[in-house]
Amino acid sequence: MPTRQPRRAPGTRDGRFAVLDPATGEAFDEAPDQRPDELDAVVARAHKAWRGWRADPVARTSALLAAADAVDAAGADLAPLLTREQGKPLAESYAEIARTTARLRYFAEPVPGPQPITDGRPVRSEIRWRSLGPVAAIVPWNFPLQLASAKFAPALAAGNTVLLKPSPFTPLATRLLVSVVSDALPPDVLTIVTGREPLGAHLASHPGIRHVTFTGSVTTGRAVARGAAASLARVTLELGGNDAAILLEDVDPERIADRLFWAAFRNCGQVCMAVKRVYAPVRLCSQVVEALAQRAKTTVVGAGLEPGSQLGPVNNAPQLARVERCTAQALADGARAVTGGRRLDRPGYFFAPTILADVPYDSPVVTEEQFGPVLPVLPYRNIDEAVEAANDTGFGLGGSVWGTDLDRAEAVADRLECGTAWINHHAELSLAQPFAGIKESGVGVAGGPWGLYGNLRPFVVHRPEEERP
Ligand code: NAD
Numbered sequence: 001m002p003t004r005q006p007r008r009a010p011g012t013r014d015g016r017f018a019v020l021d022p023a024t025g026e027a028f029d030e031a032p033d034q035r036p037d038e039l040d041a042v043v044a045r046a047h048k049a050w051r052g053w054r055a056d057p058v059a060r061t062s063a064l065l066a067a068a069d070a071v072d073a074a075g076a077d078l079a080p081l082l083t084r085e086q087g088k089p090l091a092e093s094y095a096e097i098a099r100t101t102a103r104l105r106y107f108a109e110p111v112p113g114p115q116p117i118t119d120g121r122p123v124r125s126e127i128r129w130r131s132l133g134p135v136a137a138i139v140p141w142n143f144p145l146q147l148a149s150a151k152f153a154p155a156l157a158a159g160n161t162v163l164l165k166p167s168p169f170t171p172l173a174t175r176l177l178v179s180v181v182s183d184a185l186p187p188d189v190l191t192i193v194t195g196r197e198p199l200g201a202h203l204a205s206h207p208g209i210r211h212v213t214f215t216g217s218v219t220t221g222r223a224v225a226r227g228a229a230a231s232l233a234r235v236t237l238e239l240g241g242n243d244a245a246i247l248l249e250d251v252d253p254e255r256i257a258d259r260l261f262w263a264a265f266r267n268c269g270q271v272c273m274a275v276k277r278v279y280a281p282v283r284l285c286s287q288v289v290e291a292l293a294q295r296a297k298t299t300v301v302g303a304g305l306e307p308g309s310q311l312g313p314v315n316n317a318p319q320l321a322r323v324e325r326c327t328a329q330a331l332a333d334g335a336r337a338v339t340g341g342r343r344l345d346r347p348g349y350f351f352a353p354t355i356l357a358d359v360p361y362d363s364p365v366v367t368e369e370q371f372g373p374v375l376p377v378l379p380y381r382n383i384d385e386a387v388e389a390a391n392d393t394g395f396g397l398g399g400s401v402w403g404t405d406l407d408r409a410e411a412v413a414d415r416l417e418c419g420t421a422w423i424n425h426h427a428e429l430s431l432a433q434p435f436a437g438i439k440e441s442g443v444g445v446a447g448g449p450w451g452l453y454g455n456l457r458p459f460v461v462h463r464p465e466e467e468r469p
Helices: 036-055 057-073 075-086 090-107 144-157 172-182 199-204 218-229 253-269 282-298 317-332 383-391 406-413 448-453
Strands: 016-021 026-032 115-117 123-131 134-138 161-165 190-192 211-215 234-238 243-247 275-281 336-339 354-357 374-380 398-402 420-423 456-464
Touching (some): 026 075, 026 172, 036 123, 036 199, 057 144, 057 172, 075 090, 075 172, 090 144, 090 172, 144 448, 161 199, 199 211, 211 218, 218 234, 243 253, 275 383, 282 374
16 A cells, blocks of 8 residues: 655655745745654753753843843844744834844843741741743744743743744744844753644643643644643643624724724734724714725735735635635625635735625624634624623633723723723733733733743742740
């Protein structure tokens, strides 16, 4: 019987896998395809490096600050590479790099000192915050550098060592980032591993890992949690979202249209906390549809490296297939593509920015995460109906309310079942705030001091005030 050979991109050698440019659909480089059995040695080195790294918080702070400066200096090399493999416009790659260095600087602080515990008894007990050990950080392809730094900056600041696994769709800019950051750190404190599955599954379940911090889809998040259960490592999961934007009766559609459009279409809609569905009062629905469609029609779609591009391609072929499937199903369910609704007739994974009207509430483009440049706009009759529809999902990442009366908008926002609710904007996060999805959108808290504590454990020393006879 003939043996089946794995399909390999032209020019890809053994032990490496091809990286495609989503603007052409063609391979342009390769990355190491590491085998799961290589992880034992890598984790052992990370464990050894942990001993020195955890011991000196002052050295950690200066190393992270030096790393941030080095990443800034490497921006002109990082940005085009990120755009080439991810697809986003060059200006967005630079913005992603700026957020990466901002994270390194934000977390470059010593961990909190001993904290006394007072409960009225004559004991002197205190918490001493300790690091956990080697941390596995597994990230997706939509913001490869920003999400990697969101994992490794707090983990390193806390005194852990990190093994970072990027998505096989976007390994290259992350490899460069890690090499730049690592120059400022002792050896083996931050290590990148690249490869196709089952590399991530093995990393998540490796017995030497003490914290698995994962960003990606709900399905993979469940698999990661099952894997980490083997060693009972701590698990942080930042998963998908299906954020609703509710527009109130007093909203001015033309005034908010730019903000709302980009809250849905930035990064080609491939943002966990993008607006993924819009609920508008029946009276205003057609105006909202028209205002958004006008933006969709005039947005410049093109390769991220082409000057003037505002929207790049979808990152990869499976994701494009998902966007096409959701859209085709919506049209079959009776929706109308006011603009877009199809792939662009050019090489690469380009999909026309799409505004859908007359979409049934239960069509998959509404109930699932489309994660692409397609936005359904749904009419509602009263605010209770809108809030109920917004909350009627397994996801619970974010949501937003848009209107002129801010107190009324805030009262509606307070009824949303999610981790973050915005008023008159969407998806803006400060480094200092907690970021935590509820329901299927996640487990654990990232961001701000909570992100740091997620990488620390409380060690309690408990002693009497004085020795008793
Ligand atoms: P994905 O779950 O397919 O992959 C994420 C990462 O997990 C990749 O590195 C992948 O190689 C790896 N992986 C795949 N199978 C694995 C397994 N069995 N065990 C361990 N690791 C495995 O997600 P994706 O398609 O790369 O990213 C898109 C998803 O990420 C969307 O659902 C999006 O909403 C979500 N996301 C969430 C956030 C957030 O902060 N909540 C941020 C960005 C993206």
